[in-house]
Amino acid sequence: VAIIGTVILSQSSGPAEAGTLPPPFPFAGEILTVLGSLLFTCQLLALDRYGKDSDAARMTLNMFGVTALLSILTGAVIGGREIYSTAVLGAVLNDSLLLMALLSVIVFSSVVAMHLMNTWQPMITPAKASVVYCLEPVFATLFSVLFATEQLTLLTFIGGAVILCAVLIVALAPTE
Secondary structure, eight states, rough: HHHHHHHHHHSSSSSSOOTTOSSSSSTTTHHHHHHHHHHHHHHHHHHHHGGGOHHHHHHHHHHHHHHHHHHHHHHHHHGGGGSSSSHHHHHHHHHHHHHHHHHHIIIIIIHHHHHHHHHHHHSSHHHHHHHHHHHHHHHHHHHHHHHHHOOOHHHHHHHHHHHHHHHHHHHHSSOO
16 A cells, blocks of 8 residues: 555656656656665664564665665666766865765765664564554655755655555554
């Protein structure tokens, strides 16, 4: 039910402002959103199975190592070798605003958040963890509406409502 809600919520409600870069293929954002949800579900289940017996810091380091390797390979396939040129690297290193944004996203939104997840999620069931995680796209959309980067449409409202229904199904299910 949550995946259906995510699919509905990720539907385009108008042209996205992508600047001068078109998406690499039609519905790229929507497809990647759904794929990300499925992969995150796999991560949640793997963390439930292996997280109880693993060191959270080591697991976080391994997750980011694999993610870095896959990101580098994906960048080379999609963006070509030129994105790893010295000119591009120099431009990134000379943009202090970009570096600060990257640093804050990497440290707080990624490393700290993932380490907290790897530390505490194994202590609860995947169903209870999913209650919290299913709310993420709802809050992301809510903040997008509040910051006026997205409009609340009937489609986004229905998608959020379906996700909230999934959360309620899990929350109200009989406990083991």
